[in-house]
Amino acid sequence: MTDNLIEIEGLRFSRGDRIIFDGLDLVVPRGRITALMGPSGTGKTTLLRIIGGQIRPDSGRVIVDGLDVPNLSRGELFELRKNMGMLFQSSALFTDLSVFENVAFPLRVHTNLPDEMIRDLVLMKLNSVGLRGARDLMPSQLSGGMARRVALARTIALDPKFIMYDEPFTGQDPIAMGVLVSLIRGLNESLAMTSLVVSHDIHETASIADQMYIISDGRVIGEGTPDILRDHPSTMVRQFMLGSPDGPVPFHYPADTFLDDVMGDA
Amino acid sequence: MLRYLRLLGQWALGWIGALGRASTVGFQSLAGLPRRGDMTLLLKQVYQIGVLSLIIIVLSAFSIGAVLALQGYTQLARVGAEESVGLGVALVLLRELGPVVTGLLFAGRAGSAVTAEIGLMKATDQLSSMEMMGVDPLHRIVAPRLWAGIICMPLLTAIFNSVAIGGSAIVGVDWLGVDAGGFWGGMQDGVQRWEDIGKGMIKSGVFGVVISWIAVFQGYDSTPTAEGISVATTKTVVYSSVAVLALDFILTLVMYGDFN
Numbered sequence: 449m450t451d452n453l454i455e456i457e458g459l460r461f462s463r464g465d466r467i468i469f470d471g472l473d474l475v476v477p478r479g480r481i482t483a484l485m486g487p488s489g490t491g492k493t494t495l496l497r498i499i500g501g502q503i504r505p506d507s508g509r510v511i512v513d514g515l516d517v518p519n520l521s522r523g524e525l526f527e528l529r530k531n532m533g534m535l536f537q538s539s540a541l542f543t544d545l546s547v548f549e550n551v552a553f554p555l556r557v558h559t560n561l562p563d564e565m566i567r568d569l570v571l572m573k574l575n576s577v578g579l580r581g582a583r584d585l586m587p588s589q590l591s592g593g594m595a596r597r598v599a600l601a602r603t604i605a606l607d608p609k610f611i612m613y614d615e616p617f618t619g620q621d622p623i624a625m626g627v628l629v630s631l632i633r634g635l636n637e638s639l640a641m642t643s644l645v646v647s648h649d650i651h652e653t654a655s656i657a658d659q660m661y662i663i664s665d666g667r668v669i670g671e672g673t674p675d676i677l678r679d680h681p682s683t684m685v686r687q688f689m690l691g692s693p694d695g696p697v698p699f700h701y702p703a704d705t706f707l708d709d710v711m712g713d714a
Numbered sequence: 715m716l717r718y719l720r721l722l723g724q725w726a727l728g729w730i731g732a733l734g735r736a737s738t739v740g741f742q743s744l745a746g747l748p749r750r751g752d753m754t755l756l757l758k759q760v761y762q763i764g765v766l767s768l769i770i771i772v773l774s775a776f777s778i779g780a781v782l783a784l785q786g787y788t789q790l791a792r793v794g795a796e797e798s799v800g801l802g803v804a805l806v807l808l809r810e811l812g813p814v815v816t817g818l819l820f821a822g823r824a825g826s827a828v829t830a831e832i833g834l835m836k837a838t839d840q841l842s843s844m845e846m847m848g849v850d851p852l853h854r855i856v857a858p859r860l861w862a863g864i865i866c867m868p869l870l871t872a873i874f875n876s877v878a879i880g881g882s883a884i885v886g887v888d889w890l891g892v893d894a895g896g897f898w899g900g901m902q903d904g905v906q907r908w909e910d911i912g913k914g915m916i917k918s919g920v921f922g923v924v925i926s927w928i929a930v931f932q933g934y935d936s937t938p939t940a941e942g943i944s945v946a947t948t949k950t951v952v953y954s955s956v957a958v959l960a961l962d963f964i965l966t967l968v969m970y971g972d973f974n
Contacts, residue, residue: 500846522742522850530848540843554847557854599843606847 453478453610453642454499459508461491461498468494469505470666481636481643483657485650485688489701490663492646493537496612499644500534501525513609530558533603533611537618539595541587547574547598548583554605573601578627592619597628604635610642611635617649625649629656650689662688736931742850743857743930755858756865763824763859764866768873770823771816775874778815779881782806786882787890797896801904803882808910809970812875814962817921820867821954825929828859829950832933833943841934856930863929867922868915875914913969920961925954 454476461469468491476482484492497503498510501517510517515528541550551570555561561569574580577597587595596616603611613632617625633656636643647653654660654674662670662677662685670677670685678689686692703709786799832855835841841851879901886892905911929950936946 497842502842502845526845526848526850528848529846532846532848534843534846536839536843538839540839542840543838554849557847557849 455511457509461505480658483645483653483660486663531609533608535603535613537615539599543587547585551602577601593624613645739931743852759858759862763862767823771870772877775877776881779878780885783882783885799886800897801900804901807875807878808914812871813917816871816874817958821925825925825950826947828929829933829947833936833946837938860926860930863926864922868918871918917965921958924957928954
């Protein structure tokens with residue numbers, strides 16, 4: 449067993465003519481929190497889906513827990529995913545199930561535990577995200593932040609080895625954000641998990657990440673601890689870490705000059 | 715000219731690709747059944763797809779049966795054969811109108827609902843989150859809806875036929891005064907179990923498979939946006955309706971044989 453849970457080498461992936469990844473290399477060490485950051489539209493969520501086997505890359509190696517994900521059969525992929533969790537940006541709660549049943553879902557599908565034990569486990573997980581009292585609510589009755597916490601409780605229901613977080617802090621109030629930050633850190637330590645966090649919230653992410661990757665133009669442009677990245681020689685990396693509007697990372701999507709557009713034909 | 719050829723080629727390739735994806739969805743959904751807990755999922759869908767379609771099926775059936783009796787009586791009374799109205803209505807319903815109208819109503823009521831539901835689950839990442847939990851959405855979401863459609867369509871057709879015949883009896887016998895013995899006796903003597911009832915049910919079963927398959931595939935393959943789901947739902951109703959009418963012609967040709 450290697451020290452790395454995930455190893456990605458020479459990853460290439462494109463959508464139509466647009467190249468998303470152009471020889472991306474990345475490793476996620478076991479038991480650590482790795483953060484993945486970069487400008488919008490650089491394919492961070494796509495990378496999570498490639499790691500989870502939902503999207504097949506054009507070429508390159510994607511090894512998760514020793515298994516070559518793109519070459520797994522459908523059955524092997526579903527088996528691997530039982531040890532994985534993913535917190536979606538949209539929470540992705542099942543709208544026809546209550547909060548309790550959402551969290552109980554993976555337990556009911558993957559285990560033969562008696563109802564009493566499932567109840568206890570679900571209440572424990574809900575308690576850890578502060579929503580034990582909301583167990584009977586339906587997803588339509590939850591705020592965005594509450595839905596994210598329920599989704600987190602569901603993600604950890606089976607105590608996975610590895611969790612991928614897609615923008616976990618988006619839309620959270622400051623209290624919930626603080627709780628989530630400490631939850632991710634705490635879960636990683638107490639359950640000896642490995643975490644990969646995609647986020648734009650630099651301060652929160654940097655406060656819990658053991659190492660960070662910054663990707664842009666389909667490649668890794670900076671890697672290391674948050675402190676190393678803040679003093680990185682690349683202006684692009686520093687611009688992103690400091691959130692500066694001016695710098696080599698363009699704010700505008702590629703286009704003709706504004707003057708040409710305005711003066712040109714409609 | 716070349717441009718049109720290219721567009722035709724693109725359209726044909728798109729269709730072949732969609733057919734391939736639809737076959738994969740259909741095959742993977744049904745492979746490996748049944749498993750633990752499947753019956754609960756199936757029964758829930760039978761309720762959603764079948765039981766909740768009953769109102770529109772019963773109301774339409776009664777109305778169509780009543781109209782057929784009125785029209786049949788008007789024509790047959792001219793030649794003094796009004797007692798044959800029961801047989802005529804029964805044959806038209808059992809052989810053609812029952813399966814076809816039930817199919818069209820089923821596509822509009824249940825098919826569109828299935829497509830919209832699966833499409834919305836896709837748009838809100840519910841299918842993706844299920845996959846990431848190690849649960850196959852083709853097995854958990856698609857298969858129960860596919861099976862429920864296949865099971866419910868013949869049952870709804872049988873109910874449609876029964877209610878429509880009941881409606882025609884109320885209009886023909888109770889209102890227009892056709893002799894009850896002649897109405898029911900003619901039907902009993904003239905309707906054949908296999909030729910009329912059996913073959914009608916085969917049509918209905920085929921329509922059930924095709925409509926359900928189109929509905930689940932359009933939902934599963936939809937673009938995960940509001941517009942994408944709207945397009946998918948429309949496609950389900952249009953493709954299913956055209957498929958029902960085209961297949962009805964083919965099945966009638968094949969099953970009822972020699973027309974020379």
